[in-house]
Amino acid sequence: MEKLMNVSASPHIRGAMSTSKIMRLVILALLPAAGFGIYNFGIRALYHMLVCIVTCALTEFTYQAFADRPVAVGDFSAVVTGLLLALSLPVNAPLWIGAAGGIFAILVVKMFFGGIGQNIVNPALAGRCFLLISFAKHMTSFACDAYTGPTPLEVLKQGEVTDPLFLILGNTGGCIGETSALAILLGAIFLLALGIINLRIPASCFMVFTGMLIFFGGRGFDDIYLIQELCSGGLMLAFWFMATDYTTSPITKRGQIIYGAIIGALTAMFRLYGSASEGVSYAILLANLLTPIIEKITVPRAFGRRR
DSSP: OGGGOOOOOSOOOOOSSOHHHHHHHHHHHHHHHHHHHHHHHOHHHHHHHHHHHHHHHHHHHHHHHHTTOOOOGGGSHHHHHHHHHHHTSBTTSOHHHHHHHHHIIIIIIIGGGTSTTTOSSOHHHHHHHHHHHHOHHHHTOOOOSSOOSOOHHHHHHTTOOOOHHHHHHTOSOSBTTTSOHHHHHHHHHHHHHHTSSOSHHHHHHHHHHHHHHHHHSSSOSOHHHHHHHHHSTTHHHIIIIITTOTTTSOSSHHHHHHHHHHHHHHHHHHHHHOSSSOOHHHHHHHHHHHHHHHHHHTOOOOSSOOO
16 A cells, blocks of 8 residues: 555645656756857867766765665756756866766755755755855856956946847857857747746846846946846846746745745845855845745635635
8 A cells, every 4th residue: 555655745736747857848948058058168068067967967876876765867857957057167167166066966955855856945056156165266267268358247247348249149258058148048938838937937036136226226227238237147047947946946926926036136136236246046045945934925815714
């Protein structure tokens, strides 16, 4: 009888797609950004992707095998984590950086908390922040053979202007998969069309972020400035692919809107008033920690009334 029951943590929601199919579709959606990263930065970008993906998959397999747990590496969630982590790395960082981040993301953030569906923060983002804190020199050095000047986000921080077309197409310096807003948008549209993600979280992220820039950025409704802020740094990749993570985002509709608004507000605050150029990773991690509270206060009321 016990073999007929699957005991797992809530929420107990079943969908038409399996986890592995969803993850494979997310990988397909990330291919435009990954492919452009290789085109933009060269073969070393591919090496980073391979190192991160293999490290994440191998770490998950090893832990599950030695912990006598079902080996579930075939669900491709570790591959998604590795690919997202690689896309958020500078291309000139040493290859062992990706391996260190992948081990931390899978072992500490994911497996120690129970595996897929149990982690309280996004593993790829947590791995990136771990690397930013531990190896800041490597993670903030973006000079490479193709680009030697400051990144567009650093240029913005200095009050200067970057051609928005370069940001949209991606012919700029930065992290491997974050330079081309167009490539990221193609992947996001693919996921939206298939119903893998919905607009509630990204839309509320973008709306609140843009609104705060208009009111507190000191430039009013400056369309060039807004495009530069939206298309530079890791904002596009984070808002579309990391903030929408099923495990760490609320399941209620109102909760998703509140969650996205918090991310947008924190990102704007970090960019406008923080010392670092980028802050979207920390904004999403902080919102991840608030997800249980957000879900608790946005639970829909039951129909009917109590006598």
